[in-house]
Amino acid sequence: MARLNGKKVLITQSDDYMGPAIKDLFAKEGAEVTALPGVVPFKDDFRQYVSGCDDVDILIANLAHDPKSTPVDDIKDDDWHSLFNTMVHPLMCLVRHFAPLMAKRGHGKIVAITSAAPLKGIPGSTAYCAARGAQNSFVRAAGLEFAPSNVQINAIAQNYVSNPVYYPDELVASTRFQKHLERNVPTRRIARQEEQAELALFLASDKSDFIVGQVMPFAGGWVTTT
């Protein structure tokens, strides 16, 4: 049985991060997927970016950016703002646009693909932690706000999920990375993108209507609290 039969799904920045894997799984589950590639704009061109999508049942707010990891001393203003411009401000625009439309229709799902980094704090990635932390906190509050309207907004706070940007194959194969996994990740492996997509599917399906405002760690035990 296809679990998203007839559901209209919008995936943003669809060529990056978890976009491709979620697109594939959701299509296989019967969804009618609109995949919008490219960074989501947060100014005047936002409406253009999402035009024609107002009737989606499910929004996958997939927003990603090179983490620009660097010690605090060396944070460049441009990198800092680029992280917020790509991941934080567009998330607000997306939720502000779609959640009220969903509320009006009486149902809807928003799944933000964020990060577990701010749940633990990563030295050398403080800018990334700040931006992802803003996302997680926004999802929590917006999730509570839209809960009475039967719109469920949650985040997947992930780390150690295979993807070309953060975990290219040659990095993963290296002895050094394998040792890092052994020390830091209880599962001692990174996840395949398809595994992440299954959690996204669960949170996008009507089986999870009682889950709202949650920031769900998906990191092989690397974090256990939120």
Add this chain to the structure above:
Amino acid sequence: MARLNGKKVLITQSDDYMGPAIKDLFAKEGAEVTALPGVVPFKDDFRQYVSGCDDVDILIANLAHDPKSTPVDDIKDDDWHSLFNTMVHPLMCLVRHFAPLMAKRGHGKIVAITSAAPLKGIPGSTAYCAARGAQNSFVRAAGLEFAPSNVQINAIAQNYVSNPVYYPDELVASTRFQKHLERNVPTRRIARQEEQAELALFLASDKSDFIVGQVMPFAGGWVTTT
């Protein structure tokens, strides 16, 4: 497609709490369910209770007890110990018995049905919070310990899920309770047991192998951190 086809599942204290709903859903999904009614013993008769079940793929550690809510001043020694004897010590016995067997076979799932109460702290239910908190903390640590053995151990930390013990129908229908929901539970409703069973199914299925040691709130937004 049945999602637990051929899987052997053990559900403890199966007539109480989430036992009946999980049993129904898991059977419908193709599982071969062994439902053991009654409180799980934690002394010599534990082995008797679980005899013949050593080959289960999935254990639902469903353990429940009247919360014995009362101000701290009035906690009875017997009630305190009864909570630990019913919910905490048996959970350790179950994990100690089954997790190593699963590890030896190379895979396995344990889902503990616990509570969100200790994540927030409920005045007047301190004994219950202490016992459920012991469960959650044990699951977190044991989940990390068995992660490298491909055995996933997680907890569902729930509240406001319909069940005859904690939320009898006439309570739920009362104006007072409805007002309580409006003020305290963002979804403004309690969950049906079937909804909870869907989360248990997700955590029991092989779709969630990267999730370990997690205490997942399932409480309509009543708690958002762990």
Add this chain to the structure above:
Amino acid sequence: MARLNGKKVLITQSDDYMGPAIKDLFAKEGAEVTALPGVVPFKDDFRQYVSGCDDVDILIANLAHDPKSTPVDDIKDDDWHSLFNTMVHPLMCLVRHFAPLMAKRGHGKIVAITSAAPLKGIPGSTAYCAARGAQNSFVRAAGLEFAPSNVQINAIAQNYVSNPVYYPDELVASTRFQKHLERNVPTRRIARQEEQAELALFLASDKSDFIVGQVMPFAGGWVTTT
């Protein structure tokens, strides 16, 4: 015994939020306080704002903004960015400027005055939650990064602390607010600013050198997790 004898302290946006109370207490404890009024700029004029302060031992990153509470649908772009421009970007600039200087001298303290709001999630204050959440996440990561350099960076995540902006006297005195306190704040009262300043003092003193990267709730039990 004055607990900050001879310590050089910088307090930003010193006329707002916790600035006045911290200034008074720290001065009483022997500190040499530089109080900089006004919003902290985060662009070219940042260096001008902090000029002459490079040798401070303790930085109180006190940054505040009207919460601009409104449903998600009505968030104004200008308000959203104003929150980030006032509270988030300046915090990064402050830490990027002062923490390395402190690290070079071999010791230092940064206490960010943030909010408990993002720890719980407040419907109707999602923009504020997002900005304060960015702060908390940045403090956590930066706190871990500077821990080996003997610079301690922590945040006070407060709510229900008396101050003219968020809790004017006539609001606090109202029956409605008193009822709100009874239902939501276990202490059933708001804190005086002097009480908050005592926690700031503890975190700014050399008695708390083992505490790093923490987001400490200070909210009368309104939140209990981070």
Add this chain to the structure above:
Amino acid sequence: MARLNGKKVLITQSDDYMGPAIKDLFAKEGAEVTALPGVVPFKDDFRQYVSGCDDVDILIANLAHDPKSTPVDDIKDDDWHSLFNTMVHPLMCLVRHFAPLMAKRGHGKIVAITSAAPLKGIPGSTAYCAARGAQNSFVRAAGLEFAPSNVQINAIAQNYVSNPVYYPDELVASTRFQKHLERNVPTRRIARQEEQAELALFLASDKSDFIVGQVMPFAGGWVTTT
């Protein structure tokens, strides 16, 4: 100025764990300290143990036990119960006895010395995590319950604090342990007991009356969430 002038303080299990350091600092700060050595009984002899102490202003619930670290498979029933009998059940007895007396007098402080272990989850120390987790959860709930009575109950969830039982000098001096610290503890050192006592002092003093039901990590950045 002595910060505990004239305060009556009870420290349990006073020869172990943080007992000696807290006793010294509190006495220096003017407190009248009653130090009760030995494991706190939780059955009939509890009243005998605490007899004559009913008028204490401050209770330091210092309860400790060898962590009995072992893989789950090898947990001995006796060790498991010994952990709960020493740390969990006595904590309830202490709070049940003293908190109502304090509430009747209109003020009081209870500081439980627990552990950060359950906040993260330590493979190989699951029994210890369970027992310490029960303590933390009990403190959170009891802290909220007694907040309106002006009795503040909090916990210090510590790790990596010097003490003869968990961190004997020769262990700390070893190259292996130093490497462990570098990898796991952001401060790259363990705390002196006196540093921990300063946090206990802050939580025991009347400067922290707005802090209730909190489980405060004290672990050099090893954990950052609760």
